[in-house]
Amino acid sequence: MEKYANDLKKLGNNIRLHRERAGLSQEALGFKADLHRTYISQLELGQRNPSYTTLCKLANALNVSIYNLIGK
């Protein structure tokens, strides 16, 4: 996963950006996306490697497309 550490950090930053834009706490986003708050926190730090369906859940909970969430 080392090779993609930067990609995961960029993804984490985008998730935080959209969460803050939506005015949600990590806990509130976790509740909406059926994910644990700690997992959201680790994701935003680039410490987790989410699956495609987890990205779909987050995009739905944040009301953005998965494109925006990935933000390449």
Next chain:
Amino acid sequence: MEKYANDLKKLGNNIRLHRERAGLSQEALGFKADLHRTYISQLELGQRNPSYTTLCKLANALNVSIYNLIGK
């Protein structure tokens, strides 16, 4: 994962589309992306839920952006 079965099928179809456009067999794509051929086959059938870094590997191997790979 049931709820996102369609999303995974669409993703699988996109991966196959880009693989065929690149003129690669499943085995060749697997070799380039450091993934097993069977995994590629199951992905294309929507039977697997790839991680974000696996999507990055596939996009790199197919020389497309992750946006195109997801194809929403």
